[in-house]
Amino acid sequence: AQKITQTQPGMFVQEKEAVTLDCTYDTSDQSYGLFWYKQPSSGEMIFLIYQGSYDEQNATEGRYSLNFQKARKSANLVISASQLGDSAMYFCAMRERYSGGYQKVTFGIGTKLQVIP
């Protein structure tokens, strides 16, 4: 069974500063994928970044980067130059692949990030 652990229920960061959101995972699969999603208070889930277990380089997407440490089973999200619009709930997730062309995603409990002006 796959498990995602996010240990920071809430985080504060000053505008323009960088922040790291922690995520650890547990799986017996050799091939797996890790995602980060952002959910503002309005409700939509926004895909931010993806890291495959065999990717040698850490994923980056604009101000988002994923600090992937495979041996430690951690996949922390780093947001650089925080903006007020970054205030949201952030979910770390892991996907389990099925041969029928679909996936099952396990979400962590989330971290609520608040950016302070």
Added chain:
Amino acid sequence: DTEVTQTPKHLVMGMTNKKSLKCEQHMGHRAMYWYKQKAKKPPELMFVYSYEKLSINESVPSRFSPECPNSSLLNLHLHALQPEDSALYLCASSFGSNQPQHFGDGTRLSIL
């Protein structure tokens, strides 16, 4: 704007009503998903359709009935719901088993 469109955005219904939630995507994704999300909790998977066939039902009560009429459309039919079914219902789609899921904005459902 999201590429997965959910309607309606808000729905209030009584316990004896019958209503449907609709989800549409035109990205050519062949897998579609329904999730239920309670406040301050992560989304919980309800159903998965792949190539228009029901692939996963996470032991969801029969008062929720999914339907996938074609590869672009996913419905969730609701009947005789309970107050504890009040939640945000999210639809998602993915190109396959490896690519990230894209979510709609959700339907906020309230059961009176």
